[in-house]
Amino acid sequence: MIALIPARGGSRGIPRKNIQIVSGHPLISYSIAACMLCDQIDQVVVTTDNDEIMDVARKYGATVPFKRPAEFATDTSPDSEFLLHFFDNSDATEVALVRPTTPLRNPSLMSKIIKFYCENSVDATGLRTIHEVDETPYKLFKMEGQYCKGFFESFNHQEDYTNLPRQIFPATYRGNGYLDVVQKVTLEAGMTFGNNILGYVTQPNVDVDSFDQLREVQEMCNEEKSTLLSYLNLRRW
Numbered sequence: 746m747i748a749l750i751p752a753r754g755g756s757r758g759i760p761r762k763n764i765q766i767v768s769g770h771p772l773i774s775y776s777i778a779a780c781m782l783c784d785q786i787d788q789v790v791v792t793t794d795n796d797e798i799m800d801v802a803r804k805y806g807a808t809v810p811f812k813r814p815a816e817f818a819t820d821t822s823p824d825s826e827f828l829l830h831f832f833d834n835s836d837a838t839e840v841a842l843v844r845p846t847t848p849l850r851n852p853s854l855m856s857k858i859i860k861f862y863c864e865n866s867v868d869a870t871g872l873r874t875i876h877e878v879d880e881t882p883y884k885l886f887k888m889e890g891q892y893c894k895g896f897f898e899s900f901n902h903q904e905d906y907t908n909l910p911r912q913i914f915p916a917t918y919r920g921n922g923y924l925d926v927v928q929k930v931t932l933e934a935g936m937t938f939g940n941n942i943l944g945y946v947t948q949p950n951v952d953v954d955s956f957d958q959l960r961e962v963q964e965m966c967n968e969e970k971s972t973l974l975s976y977l978n979l980r981r982w
Contacts, residue, residue, distance in 0.1 A: 746785055746786050746787060746839070746840070746841050746859050746926075747786070747787065747788045747789075747790055747835075747837050747839075747840050747841065748780040748783075748786045748788070748789045748790065748840065748841045748843045749790050749791075749792060749828075749831060749840040749841065749842055749843065749927075750773065750776050750777065750780070750789065750790070750791045750792070750802070750807065750843050750844070750845055751791075751792050751793075751824070751827055751842070751844065751845075752773050752791055752792070752793045752795070752798050752802070752845050753793060753794055753795065753813070753818035753822075754793065754794055754795030754797070754798060754818065755818065755819070755820065757820065758954050758955055758956075759953070759954075759955065759956060759959060761797075762846070762953065762959075763793075763798055763845050763846075764797060764798060764801050765959060767848065767959065767962055767963050767966060768963060768966040768967060768971075768974050769977075769978070770805075770974070770977045771801050771805075772845055772846070772848055772953065772959075772962075773791070773798065773801060773802060773805070773845040774801070774805045774977055775845075775848035775849065775850075775971075775973050775974075775977070776843050776844070776845045776847070776848055776850070777789055777791070777802065777805045777806060777807045778805070778973045778976050778977055779843070779848075779850040779851075779852050779855060779973055780807075780841075780843055780852075780855075781806060781976075782852035782972070782973070782976060783852040783853075783855040783856050783859070784852075784856050785855065785856040785859035785860060786841060786855070786859070788808060789806065789807045789808065790807065790808050790809070790810065790831070790835075790840075791807045791808070791809050792809075792813045792827050792830070792831055793809065793812070793813055793818075794812060794813045794814065794815050794817070794818035795818075796812075799812065805977075810834070810835070811834055813827055813830060814830065817830055823937075824842075824927075824937055825932055825937050828840075828842075828927055828932055828937070829932050829933075832929040832932065837929065838928065838929045838930070839926060839927065839928045839929065840926070840927055841855075841859060841924055841925070841926055842922075842924070842925040842926065842927050843924055844922045844952075846922070846952055846953045846954065847921070847922045847923060847950055847951070847952050847953075848951075848953065848962055848973075849950065849951060849962060849965060849966070849971060849973065850923060850924070850950075850973075851972075852972070854923075854947065855923075855924050858872070858874060858923070858924050858945050858947075859924070859926070861943070861945055862926050862943060862945075865943055866926075866943070868941055869939075869941050869942070869943045870928060870931045870936070870938060870939020870940055870941045870942060871925070871926055871927055871928055871931055871937070871938035871939050871941075871942050871943070872925060872926035872938075872942065872943040872944075872945060873920045873925050873938060873942055873943070873944060873945075874920070874921055874922070874923035874924055874925060874944075874945050874946075874947050875918035875919060875920055875921060875944050875945070875946055875947070876918065876919060876921050876946060876947055876948060876949045876950075877916055877917065877918055877946065878917050878918065878919045880917065881911055881914045881915075881917045882896055882897075882917065883895070883896075883897065883900055883906060883907065883909070883914045884907060884911060884914075886907070893907075895907050900914070918944065918946070921947065921949060921950055921952070922950075922952060923947050923950055925938070926943075951965070
């Protein structure tokens with residue numbers, strides 16, 4: 746499996762987010778290290794539009810075979826653009842998508858996720874890691890004029906379902922970006938993950954989108970003596 750780490754240069758919330766320093770190392774280096782320590786990953790590739798990120802990624806051992814076009818790295822660029830650009834310029838048919846904004850991963854769990862995908866991928870169009878959330882969409886509303894409307898026609902043939910006990914509704918999950926798998930054939934069909942998405946349940950994890958979350962990752966690295974930080978500190982970059 747090839748790991749693909751997308752890291753564009755622009756970021757509104759945190760300038761230069763992907764190379765912000767966390768415990769002495771740039772944020773992206775933690776995802777590179779996790780991939781290098783995962784025994785199911787053969788190659789770590791970074792796709793970026795930014796020269797500084799290219800240099801940092803190569804310094805920490807990733808491959809950066811080409812520069813991503815700027816038009817595929819805007820605030821509104823969908824994932825499908827950089828993914829198709831990568832597939833168009835490589836022989837890969839699938840990748841493990843590893844986002845640098847989710848820096849603290851367990852390489853052993855990453856291996857389990859990839860093995861799970863390989864063992865169950867015959868009819869799958871992709872894989873997403875997910876975690877359970879408390880809120881259910883059956884309790885949410887949209888507005889139609891001045892009126893609240895549920896997002897579904899009914900639940901168990903009951904149209905007035907929004908005030909039913911939360912416990913009776915199906916468990917709800919959110920994608921968390923721990924490690925996803927994307928297939929070239931699915932992208933070429935016009936979808937990113939497709940209609941048969943394997944789900945692998947993990948614990949919630951920190952996704953860095955603010956300075957508070959960046960500080961939280963810093964504290965977790967220092968308090969938990971992160972395996973990734975130990976690996977990064979032992980290497981001479």
